[in-house]
Amino acid sequence: MSGTISLVTTLVVTEPFLTIAGQTAPSPGITLRNGYIQLDTHDVVIQHIRVRPGAIGDLPHGIHVRNGGHNIVLDHVSVSWTVWTAIDLFAQDYPAPNIGDVTLIDSLVSEVLACSGVNFLVPCDPATLRGRPNSLAILVGDNNTNTTYNDGRIRFAMIRSISANNNQRHPAIQGDVDTFLVNNLIYNPSLQPISAIHFSDGFHKGGAQAVIMSNLLIPGPTTPGYGGYSAQLYREEGNVSLIQIDASTAPSTRIFLNGNYYVQDCGDDACLASPQAQWALAQDHVGPMGLNVRASLPPLALENLPPSSALPVSTVESIVTANAGARPLDRDAVDERVINDIRNRTGRPINTPDDVGGYPALAENYRALLIPADPNDVVDGSGRTRIEQWLETFARQLEPANQPDPALASPTDPN
Secondary structure: OOOOEEOOOOEEOOOEEEEEEEEHOOOEEEEEOOOEEEEOEEEEEEEEEEOOOOOOOOOOOEEEEEOOOOEEEEEEEEEEEEOOHHHHHEEOOOOOOOOOEEEEEEOOOEEOOOOOOOOOOOOOOOOOOOOOOOOOEEEEEEOOOOOOOOHOOOEEEEEEOOOEOOOOOOOEEEEEEEEEEEEEEEEEOOOOOOOOOOEEOOOOOOOOEOOOOOOOEEEEOOOOOOOOOOOOOOOHOOOOOEEEEEOOOOOOOEEEEOEEEEHHHOOHHHOOOOOOOOHHEEEEOHHHOOOOOOOOOOOOOOOOOOOOOOOOOHHHHHHHHHHOOOOOOOOOHHHHHHHHHHHHOOOOOOOHHHHHOOOOOOOOOOOOOOOOOOOOOOOOOOOOOOOHHHHHHHHHHHOOOOOOOOOOOOOOOOO
């Protein structure tokens, strides 16, 4: 069945080994509203759905990975219209098992609400714009002292995904997080001081380790420092930069940069010359304190994500805008408009869904599904089961045929 599902409460997942396969829904797919997804478990895959809670005060997130959540993949999801943070990896109860491994891939995070009028912890009036606007995309990290998984470290990979028309956190990394950020697109970041890939350690959890490769920042109409725009708040912070290292960042942090690009800070492509030259893209607030968090080589490695698999930054906009989001070949009006904002360099953070026409009406269509026999049998050399292969046939109908080329080419100016 397709259409809009209006939740009556938060969708709390506590049982492991779950797949939410939105690709099995007929066109125009599934949107969740009036609620969000909370994951307090492990071995979960969520694919091809849209999550848009709306301007409701007690619904702060779109997807919240919490206590002990690990081995989680968010694949081709669209998350927008939340009043706090769209995707939040934060263990909220103490003591509780820490969050483990989470991957966000080929996804679209957009238009997190700024002055919603219902965020009472961070009040902001949409009528007068008085207060502090929110619009936070992605947060990773917490102050949990439990060390159940990976010696207490969160491991987060964000690949070929988009943060568009959000104020801040693209993502924000707090504390001892192992992070891979590869081939992501940040469009129109609209507020400082954390309107960037932001590192901090306000909870004194320890150093982050990060590999940040071939990510692209594209400025828009409300990007501070671009086209003469100056945000209402935090003007003293100056222009937006791709990377920001907060003064609270732990001395043991190591961050490797390579192939990233922002036109404002990459005159004549100078920032692409070497990993060291990449630091022209960063506001490094610990360097003046005598701390060096700059890694000359990657401090982390993933067997299935070698550096050679990164797309050149010159191809990121075209490939990621074609592939990201819940249903790239069958987008609803909201996702289509956001992608067009990127292509046309338009748009801005919004206060309520009504600012952009509200929720589109989605048709309720049905189709019969016949689950294959012996669904858990392994059917190929990669270890895929029959039901995984079956689900992939539906996913291929929603994703462009021009999947990302893993070959690494020399980076060039993407503009």
